Amino acid sequence: MNFDRDKNYKYFISGIPNDWMCPTCEKGNLIINEKSIETKETNQSKKQRDEEKDWSPESLQEKFTAKAVCNNRNCKENIFIIGDNTMDWEYINEYVGDDLTDFYYPKYFNPPINLFNIPYEIPCDVEEEIKNSFALFWADKSACGNAIRKSVECICDDKRINKTRTVRGKRKLRSLDEKIKELGIKHPDAADSLLAIKWIGNHGSHGDLDIEDIFDAYELLIHALEKLYINKEKRLRQLSKKIIKKKGPA
Ligand SMILES: [Zn+2]
Numbered sequence: 001m002n003f004d005r006d007k008n009y010k011y012f013i014s015g016i017p018n019d020w021m022c023p024t025c026e027k028g029n030l031i032i033n034e035k036s037i038e039t040k041e042t043n044q045s046k047k048q049r050d051e052e053k054d055w056s057p058e059s060l061q062e063k064f065t066a067k068a069v070c071n072n073r074n075c076k077e078n079i080f081i082i083g084d085n086t087m088d089w090e091y092i093n094e095y096v097g098d099d100l101t102d103f104y105y106p107k108y109f110n111p112p113i114n115l116f117n118i119p120y121e122i123p124c125d126v127e128e129e130i131k132n133s134f135a136l137f138w139a140d141k142s143a144c145g146n147a148i149r150k151s152v153e154c155i156c157d158d159k160r161i162n163k164t165r166t167v168r169g170k171r172k173l174r175s176l177d178e179k180i181k182e183l184g185i186k187h188p189d190a191a192d193s194l195l196a197i198k199w200i201g202n203h204g205s206h207g208d209l210d211i212e213d214i215f216d217a218y219e220l221l222i223h224a225l226e227k228l229y230i231n232k233e234k235r236l237r238q239l240s241k242k243i244i245k246k247k248g249p250a
Pocket residue numbers: 022023024025026027028070071072075076077
């Protein structure tokens with residue numbers, strides 16, 4: 001699992017390739033069909049344009065729809081995109097210099113695109129919640145943070161951590177904190193990351209998460225998933241032992 005937080009997960013510019021991964025084959029990249037881009041100015045933007053004396057093109061607010069196609073010849077999946085677009089100055093080349101350019105900010109992808117690959121070792125319920133966070137990522141960072149937090153609940157369920165406890169003869173639901181602490185007895189490294197995600201998710205409930213918070217949560221989640229499900233160190237230790245015992249390739 002690899003998540004590159006330096007990748008552009010904000011916008012696309014017509015004619016400039018991006019490296020967003022196809023959700024179907026998970027190999028190809030999405031190529032925006034420039035002819036498919038349709039834009040319409042919002043009523044609010046039209047009103048501002050009519051009323052403001054010092055109106056400039058950077059104030060333009062539009063909505064767009066566009067189609068992208070996977071560049072893997074064996075896949076060619078079609079992806080539909082909806083979002084907002086604005087104009088801003090962008091460096092073109094040494095002859096043109098800066099020019100006014102359309103920036104397209106996607107809100108929804110159909111089907112949703114993955115921000116990182118989820119290997120087969122990850123349980124389906126956990127995968128489903130992570131994919132839900134991918135779908136929400138573009139439109140609502142706080143809702144995305146909540147979905148990542150839900151994936152932590154799914155991890156605790158998968159690891160058979162009790163959902164309830166008995167207090168004075170009554171069964172009560174355990175908090176996520178308690179469940180993560182119990183998980184931490186066997187998996188301390190993963191538990192610290194999961195607890196940090198819980199705190200990020202909690203802030204999401206108040207609606208104040210930004211893109212960097214989500215990137216932090218994804219990096220922590222990947223670390224925890226690798227510790228809990230992939231366990232590369234253990235697999236490589238076993239592989240070395242096997243090769244040494246055989247005195248040759250495994
Ligand atoms: Zn594809």
